[in-house]
Amino acid sequence: MATQELRAVKDLSVDETSRKKGHNYLTILCDRQAKKVVGVSLGKDQKAVGEALIDMEARGADRTTVRSVTLDMSRSYIAACESYMPQAEMVFDRFHLVKKLNEAIDTIRRAEQKQFKEALKHSRYLWLRNASKLSQKQQQRLDLLKEAFPNLGQAYRLKELFREVFDAAQFTKRLKPLNEWIKMAWDSGIKPIQEFVNMLHDHWYGIKTYFKRLANNAFAEGVNLKIQEIKRIARGYRNPHNFILMIYFKLGGLDLKIH
Incomplete structure (x- = not known):
């Protein structure tokens, strides 16, 4: 199993999606320029963002090159951006x-x-x-x-x-x-x-930046819909890590072939 190596990720989106009924969530990182998923992790807290960034960096990207992050006003996601990507401008989704x-x-x-x-x-x-x-x-x-x-x-x-x-x-x-x-x-x-x-x-710090970047989470929301479709089709994936692999395969350039 291999992945396509990521180029420098400059513009990131952070969003959550439900994994199954109840409070079971995934945190999804998307490269807004390359239009693909670059990080997935269980949960929707600050730790989940950190784990998704580790996944992203395992594929060759570097969080220090990220210049902007679109997100909602979740306290956990804001804290994650401040801790893990302090150089990046936060842009709150309009x-x-x-x-x-x-x-x-x-x-x-x-x-x-x-x-x-x-x-x-x-x-x-x-x-x-x-x-x-x-x-x-x-x-x-x-x-x-x-x-x-x-x-x-x-x-x-x-x-x-x-x-x-x-x-x-x-x-x-x-x-x-x-x-x-x-x-x-x-x-x-x-x-x-x-x-x-x-x-x-x-x-205000994440609102005024919208007028500079003109960035939003629209692509991430589209990814969310596609993930829900993957979930509907792959009802047999009881193991959340297999579900994450399918997300990478369908939306992140993961190669599931044996080399």
């Missing part, structure tokens, strides 16, 4: 940020729905979906709800503007619009939105 903002929107909706159950019934999808993906009928209902529930309406507009800031960054790399959004969001006085702003401040 889609994870949007997910966190959606959670804030949903918190506001649930609070309103406790008082106005019928009016907001079956509306969760409307608040969380991008406006461009709503049907005309859905948009009309949302417009009425935004007028009836000003706090929710304002939070929704902030959410859409947040997405536009990151979309525009793909062309401009300008950080100023995000700073302007942060001031606007804080001035809204809506507590869940202000808590989201505080979270942005706490993780």
